[in-house]
Amino acid sequence: MSVKILGKSKGFYDTYERRPGNNHEQTHYCPGCGHGILHKMIADAVVDFNVAENMILISPVGCSVFAYYYFNAGNIQAAHGRAPAVATGVKRALPESIVISYQGDGDLAAIGGNEILHAANRGEAMTVFFVNNAIYGMTGGQMAPTTLIGQKTTTTPYGRTLQNEGYPIKMAEIIASLEAPVYVERVMLADVRSKNAARKAVRKGIKNQIEKKGFSFIEVLSTCPTGWKMTAPQSEEWIKSTLVKNFPLGVYKDIADQVEPLNLDLNLATPERVPKLIGLEQDKMEFDTASMKLATDIDQEIKIAGFGGQGVLSLGVWLSEIGMRQDLEVSWIPSYGPEMRGGTANCHVKLSRAKIGSPLVTYPTVLVAMNRPSLEKFEDDVVEGGAIVWDSALIDVEPQRKDIKNIPVPATQIAKDIGNSRVSNVVLLGVLAGFSDFLDPLVVR
């Protein structure tokens, strides 16, 4: 007889290094939370089916948004409610992956109600776990679409009423009424027997996807001891006594055995197809490796920051335009508050010989700081050997870094002496052209 041990699944990390803070041993969920139980079922299933390597978990907003701290799998965080849309994209691009959309009731039934309906209606070959605890847990126990009539929450202190908030929405029934889904079941995490049934449903949902059967939807009635203001055992009792009466358990649809496996390659957008689809010639998409080698000499990631009205964004636009005229790949992306003047503003500029993947500049090679908060905020992000160009007429502190080129320019003073303090950004452009080897002064002029 061989040794049988039930213990931490290999689908989880040994320690949760991604979790911030000092506690890398425990999940961030409250004691008794159903998320952990469902996490264990999913991890056990994907390890047993040998697909843990292929699993991509899509976690939108909710307590489970941090599921990637724990699962040793691919993960994409999606916007609130948009996990089915992101999962659609991932599954179509990578048909062999096991895509799991893991959503709460506030996420799936409220803000993401539309997304889930259409993903289900298209029959996307994904597995959706819908964790229903009849409340918005993460934000502190507000009413969700699934909150029961009479249930007290922080936003329904006298209990949910029909007149004001309507009926609790029954997602499993709605999804099952569509034609495309192959498997819809509602389970609960309340006692040994129901957890066992839930485990079977989880495994079936994932197996359906491995066999390319189509859309599987598993609604899991789960505890929220904190939001319900109960102990963990009390909340399991409440599921059994109250929640389940409003959300009857059962298999609402199961046609997985009757359908043929989907041919997922039909939807696949291969690297060869994409340029044709969007009308680009194939040869233009290929990288010139020779120029990529040179690119390290000339790639610049520039962050320009100041307050609105200083010409922060304009300076970025000019840099991009100069880059274009020098036949470089360029990107420019602004980031500013709602105010046109006075608020904070910054922009990200990339000048590169190679194609630019992302326009965001996290670690700039050049930081142009036009006021003190910008210098203080972004100074530490500048790469080693990078440069900080700063307006010494406005900033009364010096950069602390010693491993960068420190270029103080009294830009506003110079601009004022010329006759208009608003052209300090042009002064800074001149300085950039002067000290750098990546802007051709002739083009700048």
Next chain:
Amino acid sequence: MAKARGLVAVNIEECKGCNLCVVACPVDVLHLADSFNTHGYSPAEYDGEGCTGCGVCYYACPEPGAITVYKNWAEAQESYICQTKQVASKLILEDSVKGIATCEACGKEVILSNFSNLSFAE
């Protein structure tokens, strides 16, 4: 009375003291400890005897690694492989409440809840 052939080991630092395993245990051999772990929770604790190895507590527990159940402890003891000397060894149970054993081959302490770092012969 069901046969006590299992062993449950709680990782007290992973346990949050939610009490679900204590309530779920069919033979009532788990309780919450009087002491606290470093995160401020009173973790679950094994009475020290009576575990049947049914695994219900493992499935009840929301923490991925808080509970480890050796379904057949006697076999596990016999087929332990010593990490230090890389030889077949045996586990000698030192403290069943805390889940601590020693390795017969190297004499070192073995934390039984640290299951993912232990190996056993097939």
